[in-house]
Amino acid sequence: MSGGENAGVTLGPPLDLARHTGFLVRRTQQAHLAAWAREVGGELTNVQFGVLNVLCRLGEASQRELCDELDLDRSTVAGLVARLEARGLVARARAAHDRRRNVVRLTAEGERVLRDTVDAAARVDGRLTAPLTPAERAELQRLLTRVLEAASRD
Secondary structure (H helix, E strand, O other), X not given: OOOOXXXXXXXXXXXXXXXXXXXXXHHHHHHHHHHHHHHOOOOOOHHHHHHHHHHHHHXXXXXXXXXXXHOOOHHHHHHHHHHHHHOOOEEEEEOOOOOOOEEEEEOHHHHHHHHHHHHHHHHHHHHHOOOOOHHHHHHHHHHHHHHHHHHHHO
Protein backbone atom coordinates (compact mmCIF):
# COMPACT_ATOMS: atom_id res chain seq x y z
CA MET A 1 0.00 0.00 0.00
CA SER A 2 1.18 3.49 -0.66
CA GLY A 3 1.65 5.93 2.16
CA GLY A 4 -1.45 7.58 3.53
CA GLU A 5 -3.98 4.86 2.65
CA ASN A 6 -4.07 3.61 6.23
CA ALA A 7 -3.32 6.89 7.95
CA GLY A 8 -3.98 6.50 11.66
CA VAL A 9 -4.48 2.71 11.43
CA THR A 10 -1.99 0.51 13.20
CA LEU A 11 -1.64 -2.92 11.66
CA GLY A 12 -0.47 -5.82 13.78
CA PRO A 13 2.19 -8.18 12.58
CA PRO A 14 1.19 -10.24 9.54
CA LEU A 15 -0.02 -13.79 10.10
CA ASP A 16 2.49 -16.62 9.86
CA LEU A 17 0.78 -18.37 6.95
CA ALA A 18 2.83 -21.53 7.54
CA ARG A 19 0.85 -21.91 10.79
CA HIS A 20 -2.52 -20.59 9.57
CA THR A 21 -4.96 -23.49 9.26
CA GLY A 22 -7.06 -22.02 6.45
CA PHE A 23 -3.98 -21.32 4.35
CA LEU A 24 -2.65 -24.85 4.96
CA VAL A 25 -6.02 -26.38 4.06
CA ARG A 26 -6.09 -24.39 0.80
CA ARG A 27 -2.55 -25.52 -0.06
CA THR A 28 -3.45 -29.11 0.81
CA GLN A 29 -6.46 -28.87 -1.53
CA GLN A 30 -4.12 -27.65 -4.28
CA ALA A 31 -1.83 -30.64 -3.62
CA HIS A 32 -4.86 -32.93 -3.75
CA LEU A 33 -6.02 -31.50 -7.10
CA ALA A 34 -2.50 -31.85 -8.53
CA ALA A 35 -2.31 -35.49 -7.36
CA TRP A 36 -5.81 -36.10 -8.80
CA ALA A 37 -4.73 -34.70 -12.18
CA ARG A 38 -1.63 -36.94 -12.19
CA GLU A 39 -3.37 -40.14 -11.07
CA VAL A 40 -6.90 -39.83 -12.47
CA GLY A 41 -6.51 -37.34 -15.28
CA GLY A 42 -9.24 -35.15 -16.68
CA GLU A 43 -12.01 -37.68 -17.35
CA LEU A 44 -13.63 -37.14 -13.95
CA THR A 45 -13.28 -34.46 -11.29
CA ASN A 46 -12.96 -35.54 -7.67
CA VAL A 47 -16.46 -34.19 -6.95
CA GLN A 48 -17.95 -36.08 -9.91
CA PHE A 49 -16.18 -39.19 -8.60
CA GLY A 50 -17.84 -38.48 -5.25
CA VAL A 51 -21.29 -38.49 -6.88
CA LEU A 52 -20.62 -41.80 -8.66
CA ASN A 53 -19.18 -43.32 -5.49
CA VAL A 54 -22.21 -42.29 -3.39
CA LEU A 55 -24.60 -43.66 -6.01
CA CYS A 56 -22.69 -46.94 -6.05
CA ARG A 57 -23.02 -47.20 -2.28
CA LEU A 58 -26.69 -46.15 -2.09
CA GLY A 59 -27.96 -47.64 -5.35
CA GLU A 60 -29.99 -44.51 -6.02
CA ALA A 61 -30.37 -41.10 -4.44
CA SER A 62 -32.37 -37.94 -4.82
CA GLN A 63 -30.43 -34.80 -5.61
CA ARG A 64 -31.22 -33.66 -2.05
CA GLU A 65 -29.63 -36.83 -0.67
CA LEU A 66 -26.58 -36.19 -2.83
CA CYS A 67 -26.41 -32.67 -1.38
CA ASP A 68 -26.40 -34.11 2.13
CA GLU A 69 -23.95 -36.92 1.38
CA LEU A 70 -21.42 -34.67 -0.36
CA ASP A 71 -22.08 -31.48 1.63
CA LEU A 72 -22.82 -29.49 -1.52
CA ASP A 73 -25.54 -26.97 -2.34
CA ARG A 74 -28.50 -27.79 -4.60
CA SER A 75 -27.35 -25.79 -7.61
CA THR A 76 -23.91 -27.43 -7.53
CA VAL A 77 -25.42 -30.93 -7.35
CA ALA A 78 -27.94 -30.10 -10.09
CA GLY A 79 -25.08 -29.04 -12.37
CA LEU A 80 -23.01 -32.11 -11.49
CA VAL A 81 -25.91 -34.47 -12.19
CA ALA A 82 -26.72 -32.70 -15.48
CA ARG A 83 -23.09 -33.01 -16.67
CA LEU A 84 -22.87 -36.67 -15.59
CA GLU A 85 -26.21 -37.41 -17.25
CA ALA A 86 -25.08 -35.73 -20.50
CA ARG A 87 -22.04 -38.06 -20.49
CA GLY A 88 -24.26 -41.09 -19.92
CA LEU A 89 -22.79 -41.84 -16.48
CA VAL A 90 -26.02 -41.36 -14.51
CA ALA A 91 -29.72 -41.44 -15.30
CA ARG A 92 -32.62 -39.69 -13.61
CA ALA A 93 -35.88 -41.54 -13.08
CA ARG A 94 -38.98 -41.64 -10.90
CA ALA A 95 -38.49 -43.63 -7.71
CA ALA A 96 -40.21 -47.00 -7.88
CA HIS A 97 -41.69 -46.70 -4.38
CA ASP A 98 -42.67 -43.01 -4.63
CA ARG A 99 -43.59 -41.78 -8.10
CA ARG A 100 -43.47 -38.14 -6.91
CA ARG A 101 -39.76 -38.45 -6.16
CA ASN A 102 -36.95 -38.30 -8.73
CA VAL A 103 -33.80 -40.31 -8.15
CA VAL A 104 -30.40 -40.56 -9.78
CA ARG A 105 -28.81 -43.93 -10.55
CA LEU A 106 -25.54 -45.06 -12.08
CA THR A 107 -25.72 -46.30 -15.66
CA ALA A 108 -23.63 -49.23 -16.86
CA GLU A 109 -21.17 -46.68 -18.27
CA GLY A 110 -21.09 -44.87 -14.92
CA GLU A 111 -20.32 -48.16 -13.18
CA ARG A 112 -17.50 -48.80 -15.66
CA VAL A 113 -15.99 -45.34 -15.20
CA LEU A 114 -16.22 -45.65 -11.42
CA ARG A 115 -14.64 -49.11 -11.49
CA ASP A 116 -11.83 -47.78 -13.71
CA THR A 117 -11.25 -44.79 -11.41
CA VAL A 118 -11.37 -46.31 -7.90
CA ASP A 119 -7.76 -47.50 -7.82
CA ALA A 120 -6.46 -44.17 -9.12
CA ALA A 121 -8.53 -42.28 -6.53
CA ALA A 122 -7.06 -44.48 -3.80
CA ARG A 123 -3.57 -43.68 -5.11
CA VAL A 124 -4.38 -39.96 -4.81
CA ASP A 125 -5.09 -40.41 -1.12
CA GLY A 126 -1.96 -42.51 -0.71
CA ARG A 127 0.18 -39.96 -2.51
CA LEU A 128 -1.25 -37.08 -0.47
CA THR A 129 -0.67 -38.81 2.87
CA ALA A 130 2.53 -40.72 1.96
CA PRO A 131 4.72 -38.87 4.50
CA LEU A 132 2.40 -39.95 7.35
CA THR A 133 2.39 -43.17 9.32
CA PRO A 134 -0.89 -45.10 9.32
CA ALA A 135 -1.58 -43.76 12.84
CA GLU A 136 -0.87 -40.17 11.71
CA ARG A 137 -3.12 -40.64 8.67
CA ALA A 138 -5.95 -41.86 10.91
CA GLU A 139 -5.36 -38.95 13.29
CA LEU A 140 -5.40 -36.43 10.42
CA GLN A 141 -8.69 -37.85 9.16
CA ARG A 142 -10.13 -37.80 12.68
CA LEU A 143 -9.13 -34.18 13.25
CA LEU A 144 -10.37 -32.99 9.85
CA THR A 145 -13.68 -34.75 10.45
CA ARG A 146 -13.97 -33.06 13.83
CA VAL A 147 -13.33 -29.63 12.29
CA LEU A 148 -15.90 -30.29 9.55
CA GLU A 149 -18.53 -31.52 12.02
CA ALA A 150 -18.08 -28.38 14.12
CA ALA A 151 -18.24 -26.16 11.02
CA SER A 152 -21.50 -27.81 9.91
CA ARG A 153 -23.11 -26.86 13.24
CA ASP A 154 -22.27 -23.15 12.74
